[in-house]
Amino acid sequence: xxxxxxxxxxxxxxxxxxxxxxxxxxxxxxxxxxxxxxxxxxxxxxxxxxxxxxxxxxxxxxxxxxxxxxxxxxxxxxxxxxxxxxxxxxxxxxxxxxxxxxxxxxxxxxxxxxxxxxxxxxxxxxxxxxxxxxxxxxxxxxxxxxxxxxxxxxxxxxxxxxxxxxxxxxxxxxxxxxxxxxxxxxxxxxxxxxxxxxxxxxxxxxxxxxxxxxxxxxxxxxxxxxx
Amino acid sequence: xxxxxxxxxxxxxxxxxxxxxxxxxxxxxxxxxxxxxxxxxxxxxxxxxxxxxxxxxxxxxxxxxxxxxxxxxxxxxxxxxxxxxxxxxxxxxxxxxxxxxxxxxxxxxxxxxxxxxxxxxxxxxxxxxxxxxxxxxxxxxxxxxxxxxxxxxxx
Numbered sequence: 001x002x003x004x005x006x007x008x009x010x011x012x013x014x015x016x017x018x019x020x021x022x023x024x025x026x027x028x029x030x031x032x033x034x035x036x037x038x039x040x041x042x043x044x045x046x047x048x049x050x051x052x053x054x055x056x057x058x059x060x061x062x063x064x065x066x067x068x069x070x071x072x073x074x075x076x077x078x079x080x081x082x083x084x085x086x087x088x089x090x091x092x093x094x095x096x097x098x099x100x101x102x103x104x105x106x107x108x109x110x111x112x113x114x115x116x117x118x119x120x121x122x123x124x125x126x127x128x129x130x131x132x133x134x135x136x137x138x139x140x141x142x143x144x145x146x147x148x149x150x151x152x153x154x155x156x157x158x159x160x161x162x163x164x165x166x167x168x169x170x171x172x173x174x175x176x177x178x179x180x181x182x183x184x185x186x187x188x189x190x191x192x193x194x195x196x197x198x199x200x201x202x203x204x205x206x207x208x209x210x211x212x213x214x215x216x217x218x219x220x221x222x223x224x225x226x227x
Numbered sequence: 228x229x230x231x232x233x234x235x236x237x238x239x240x241x242x243x244x245x246x247x248x249x250x251x252x253x254x255x256x257x258x259x260x261x262x263x264x265x266x267x268x269x270x271x272x273x274x275x276x277x278x279x280x281x282x283x284x285x286x287x288x289x290x291x292x293x294x295x296x297x298x299x300x301x302x303x304x305x306x307x308x309x310x311x312x313x314x315x316x317x318x319x320x321x322x323x324x325x326x327x328x329x330x331x332x333x334x335x336x337x338x339x340x341x342x343x344x345x346x347x348x349x350x351x352x353x354x355x356x357x358x359x360x361x362x363x364x365x366x367x368x369x370x371x372x373x374x375x376x377x378x379x380x381x382x
Contacts, residue, residue: 086342087342088338088342088343088344089341089342089343089344090255090343090344091344133336133344135255135256135303135344135345135346136256137256137300137302137303138286138287138288138300139279139280139282139287139299139300140300140301140302140303140304140308141302141304143303143304143346145336197335197336197337198336198338198344199338
């Protein structure tokens with residue numbers, strides 16, 4: 001729990017700093033009277049494509065609530081069934097579970113319909129794993145071992161760089177609020193289970209566990225609801 | 228912002244090392260080594276194993292190490308392996324001998340660096356009807372890892 005509290009306090013402090021930056025900006029630029037509050041609903045279409053192509057089974061939904069011109073709260077929910085092909089050379093490995101993320105983004109408007117943002121998120125995953133191992137023997141019956149383990153959880157933080165822009169260059173109407181973009185994530189593991197015998201090779205939401213520092217890329221489509 | 232993107236890119240490039248924690252060089256199938264010695268002067272006793280558990284030994288790959296050393300694969304489905312060995316001495320091909328041995332061990336799984344899962348066996352005891360009190364030597368003083376254990380047979 002300590003890492004989560006530390007992360008929350010860090011985010012709050014960061015938001016106060018950025019609020020200050022926001023206030024300075026508003027002194028220099030005559031901001032319009034239009035409210036900055038908006039709700040953004042998004043999905044990771046890259047994951048949907050991999051699911052449709054039957055490479056993996058994954059989906060992810062995102063909620064963003066923008067409070068000020070520069071600050072946005074973000075929350076993600078996702079599900080993944082990961083089966084990395086080379087996790088076990090002489091067997092099969094499958095990791096299945098749900099994951100959640102929450103954090104804050106600092107937005108920079110490049111143009112009225114294009115934004116860059118930098119944020120951090122705290123993430124948690126609850127998952128199970130299973131698999132089989134096969135070892136051939138010439139003298140004894142070959143070993144076909146099946147394993148199934150449950151009740152795992154892992155926590156990590158992410159630093160996220162987001163680039164998003166309007167899909168259609170329209171000022172009004174439904175399609176004017178459609179966005180797409182790309183997220184570059186850097187995930188840093190805080191804690192993960194360490195079972196006695198076989199390692200955990202993949203964690204839903206985090207990916208492969210060969211390293212505690214993992215980069216990732218997300219493609220997303222979003223709809224922005226302005227107040 | 229450009230500097231931030233560059234920083235992200237740099238971190239992604241640097242992020243190339245892995246931290247494998249449980250990689251040890253074991254054979255995929257656990258085994259015990261048996262080594263034949265002459266009781267008179269403790270030199271190598273050259274032996275040809277004809278069959279293991281009544282199966283012609285020529286069917287098995289990699290089981291012969293040197294002229295007096297053999298690697299017997301252990302059963303990965305149980306904590307016990309029983310062997311019946313039929314063999315001859317190189318100096319006298321006409322006489323054939325048969326002895327049995329029993330190996331008791333604990334099994335655990337391990338992962339190699341190449342992501343292959345293997346079975347490691349820590350040998351607890353070996354018993355046999357070879358004459359002249361054979362020795363079990365372990366390279367590791369704490370455990371007797373199967374591929375480090377040598378069963379010495381003096382005849």
